[in-house]
Amino acid sequence: MTVTPPDPGYLQRLETLVNIDSGSRHLAGLSAVTGLLAGWCEQAGMTTTRHPVDVAGDPHGDVLVARIRGTGTGRILLAGHLDTVFPPGEAARRPFAIRGDRAYGPGVADDRGGLLAGLAAVQALQRDRRHTFAEIVYVATPDEEIGSPASRALLAELAGACDVALCLECARENGDLVNARKGMTDIQITLYGRAAHAGIEPHRGANAALAAARLTVALQRLNNTGRDVTVNVGVLRAGERPNVIADRADMLVDVRASDDDTFRRTLRQIEDLARARYVEGVSASVAFIAPTPPWHGTDAALLDAARAAGAATGVPVSFTGTGGCADANLIAGAGIPVLDGLGPVGGDDHSTDEWIDLDSVRPRIALLAELIATVPTGRSADSPSRAGLHGHPVR
Numbered sequence: 014m015t016v017t018p019p020d021p022g023y024l025q026r027l028e029t030l031v032n033i034d035s036g037s038r039h040l041a042g043l044s045a046v047t048g049l050l051a052g053w054c055e056q057a058g059m060t061t062t063r064h065p066v067d068v069a070g071d072p073h074g075d076v077l078v079a080r081i082r083g084t085g086t087g088r089i090l091l092a093g094h095l096d097t098v099f100p101p102g103e104a105a106r107r108p109f110a111i112r113g114d115r116a117y118g119p120g121v122a123d124d125r126g127g128l129l130a131g132l133a134a135v136q137a138l139q140r141d142r143r144h145t146f147a148e149i150v151y152v153a154t155p156d157e158e159i160g161s162p163a164s165r166a167l168l169a170e171l172a173g174a175c176d177v178a179l180c181l182e183c184a185r186e187n188g189d190l191v192n193a194r195k196g197m198t199d200i201q202i203t204l205y206g207r208a209a210h211a212g213i214e215p216h217r218g219a220n221a222a223l224a225a226a227r228l229t230v231a232l233q234r235l236n237n238t239g240r241d242v243t244v245n246v247g248v249l250r251a252g253e254r255p256n257v258i259a260d261r262a263d264m265l266v267d268v269r270a271s272d273d274d275t276f277r278r279t280l281r282q283i284e285d286l287a288r289a290r291y292v293e294g295v296s297a298s299v300a301f302i303a304p305t306p307p308w309h310g311t312d313a314a315l316l317d318a319a320r321a322a323g324a325a326t327g328v329p330v331s332f333t334g335t336g337g338c339a340d341a342n343l344i345a346g347a348g349i350p351v352l353d354g355l356g357p358v359g360g361d362d363h364s365t366d367e368w369i370d371l372d373s374v375r376p377r378i379a380l381l382a383e384l385i386a387t388v389p390t391g392r393s394a395d396s397p398s399r400a401g402l403h404g405h406p407v408r
Contacts, residue, residue, distance in 0.1 A: 020375070023129055023133055023374060026049075026053065027109065027116065027121065027125055027129055028109040028118075030050075030120070030125045030128075030129070031104065031108070031109040031116075031118035031119060031120060031121050031125055032108050032118070033045050033046050033049075033104060034097075034099065034100075034102065034104045034105075034119070035095055035096055035097060035120070035155075036096060036097050036099050036103075036158075037096040037098070037155070037156050037157075037158045037159045038073060038074075038156075038159075039096075040072060040074055042101070043074035043075070043095055043096060043155045044074065044075065046095050047063060047074065047075050047077050047095055047153070050077055050095070050132070050153060051063065051077055053132060054079035054132060054151065055079075057081070057132060057136045057139065058081055058139060059079040059080060059081045059135065059149075059151065060079065060080050060081070061077060061078065061079045061080075062077075063075040063077055063078075064076040064077075064167055066155070066156070066163035066164050066167065067163055068162050068163050073155055073162070073163035073164070074096070074155030074156065074163075075155060076153070076154050076155065076164050076167050076168075077151075077152065077153040078150065078152050079151040079152075080148060080149065080150050080151070081135060081139075081148065081151075082144075082147070082148050083144035083145060083146040083148065083149070084145075084147075085144060085145035085147060086145070086147055086390050087146055087176045087177065087388065087389075087390020088146070088147050088149075088174060088390070089148070089149050089150070089175060089176065089177055089178075089179060089385055089388065089390070090150050090171060090172055090177070090178040090344065090349075091131040091134075091135075091149060091150070091151045091152070091178075091179055091385075092153075092178055092180045092341070092344060093127050093128040093131055093152075093153050093154075093180070093181035093356075094124045094128075094153060094154045094156075094158070094340060095124075095128070095154065095155045096154075096155050096156055096157060096159075097119055097120035097123065097158065098123075098158050098363050099119040099120065103119045104118070104119055107119065107365060114372050115368040115369065115370060115371060116368065116369050116371055117366070117367065118367070119367065121359070121367055121368065122183040122356070122357075122361075122362055122367050122368060123182065123183065123362040123363065124157070124181060124182055124183070124356065126183055126356050126359060126369040126374070127181030127182055127183050127356025127357070128153055128181055128356075130181060130357055130374065130378050130381060131151060131181045131355075131356075131381065132151070134381040134385060135151065135382075135385075137378060137379070137382040138382050141382075143382075145386045145387070146385060146386070147390075150171055152168070152171055154168065157339065159303065160197075160198070160199070160302065160303030160304075160305055161303065161305075161340055161343060162302070162303040164340075165303075165343050168340060168343050168344060168347075169343065169344075169346065169347050172343075172346075172347035172349055173347045173348075175349060176349060176350075176390035177315060177349055177351075177352075177388055178344045178349055178350070178351045178352075179353075179355050179381065179384060179385065179388075180339065180340065180344070180351060180354070180355060182339055182341070182354055183354065183356040183357055183359035183360075183362075183369060184354045184355070184356060184357065184358045184373070184377065185333060185335070185354060185360075186358065186360040188329065188331070188358050188373070189331050189332060189333040189354065190319060190330060190331070190333075190352060190354040190355065191332070191333060191334070191335055191352075191353035191354035192310050192311050192316065192332040192333070192334065192352060192353070193271075193307075193308055193309055193310040193333075193334030193335070194307065194308045194334065194335055194336075194337060194338055194339055194341055194342050194353070195241075195243075195269040195271050195307055195334075195336045195337070195338060196269065196271075196273070196304070196305055196306045196307035196308075196338065196342060197267065197268060197269040197304075197305055198268055198280065198301050198305065199265055199267060199301075199302040199303070200264075200265070200266040200268060200283060200287075200299060200300070200301055200302070201263070201264070201265055201299070201300040202228070202264040202265075202266065202287045202297060202298070202300075203261065203263055203264075203298045204221040204224050204225050204251075204261065204262040204263075204264070204295055204296070204297050205221065205261060205295065205296050205297070206218065206220055206221030206224065206258065206259060206260045206261065206262075206292065207219040207260055207294055208257055208258055208259075208260035209257070209258045210257070211255070211256045211257060211258055212256060215258055218260070218294075219258070219260070219292055219294030220259055220295070221259045221260055221261050221262040221292075221295050222251035222252050222259035222262050223291070223292050224262065224291040224292040224295040225249055225251050227291040227292070228286065228287060228289075228291055228297075229246045229264070231286050231289075231291075232244050232246055232266060232283060232286060233245075233246065235279065235282065235283070240270070241270060241272070241275065242269070242275060242279050243267070243268070243270075244267070244279070244283070245267045245268075246264055246265075246266050247265055247266065247267050248263070248264065248265035249262065249263075250262065250263045250264075251263070268280065268283065269336055269338065270307060271307055271334070272307055272309070273307060276307055280301065280304070284299050287299045305338050305342045305343060306342060306346060307342065308341055308342040308346075308351065309345075310334070311345075311350045311351050311352050312350050314389055315350040315351075315352050315388065315389075316352070318384060318388045318389060319332075319380075319384055321387065322380055322383035322384040322387060322388075323380060325387075326376065326379040326380050326383050327376070328376045328377065328379070328380045337362075339353060341353040355377070356369075356377065357369045357371075357373045357374045357377045357378075358370040358373035358377065
């Protein structure tokens with residue numbers, strides 16, 4: 014089958030975004046990407062607002078919200094994110110590149126390709142005069158890769174004003190859409206010991222490094238409990254010099270689970286393990302960073318609508334759950350139907366091999382546009398939004 018390549022404008026915009034560093038908390042890069050995307054949304058006839066967000070006064074960037082009115086029913090949230098996981102300088106080290114039928118570069122799949130697909134779908138609906146929605150609310154957050162600690166309140170408000178959410182993370186490598194995600198949190202564990210000379214009087218010390226090693230073993234064993242849980246001690250730092258008993262160790266742990274009870278139970282279990290005494294004289298503090306609950310899946314009507322949109326556009330539609338967490342988890346918490354993976358097909362997220370399938374871009378934009386136009390919502394263009402947000406910036 015011959016597949017029409019992506020629109021040159023899409024590729025130019027994709028290259029521009031990929032070649033700008035905008036890792037979480039990289040405010041200059043995030044501002045540049047937000048400004049570009051806002052301008053493109055305005056060119057598409059959308060009204061835009063930028064909402065600065067912070068955590069306890071620490072700025073995390075702006076949430077971009079773009080809106081366009083239709084004449085039909087239902088308010089539809091399109092959600093993606095502006096940030097990547099990569100440090101400053103990554104875009105210069107490996108800029109946007111096309112090799113064969115794939116595009117490569119930092120954030121090309123997560124989530125540059127999806128953000129632009131969402132905008133392209135809105136433009137397609139405008140071009141075809143398919144205004145079957147009451148309103149499309151397009152949101153791009155600056156902190157999704159760190160759990161959206163600054164954006165989550167605004168996301169909840171926006172979701173509460175809409176009837177359905179279509180999230181713009183890329184489709185899985187086999188083309189599957191995403192209809193469930195594990196819950197996750199990072200856990201910061203700090204172990205406090207007592208320093209001493211390692212050769213002269215080690216008995217006077219309390220070795221935080223040894224306690225951290227024993228705790229790491231205990232935490233990793235949680236992966237073998239038969240439950241759908243993953244626990245990963247991803248960062249472990251201890252001590253300053255080899256001839257000094259380490260008086261401090263810092264651990265950062267990633268925890269994921271598929272259901273609420275298991276998620277809560279595992280977090281309690283980890284806290285109990287962290288506070289256990291592995292070395293006499295070593296104590297611990299435990300902090301949960303931006304815990305995000307599991308998203309168990311969407312309702313049958315939305316899945317049926319996606320299948321119908323696939324049939325109408327010639328795109329096979331199937332669904333899967335994933336261990337990756339995203340803003341879809343938070344949006345689902347507002348109680349509206351959610352479907353994710355509606356960007357182009359992509360893979361190897363968070364790695365130097367990250368890619369999107371260029372042959373999938375046009376078909377996936379068509380699928381998304383068709384789903385926006387036909388998704389059942391049951392509201393009219395004039396009915397009030399749930400949270401009273403229509404036409405007003407969210408504070």
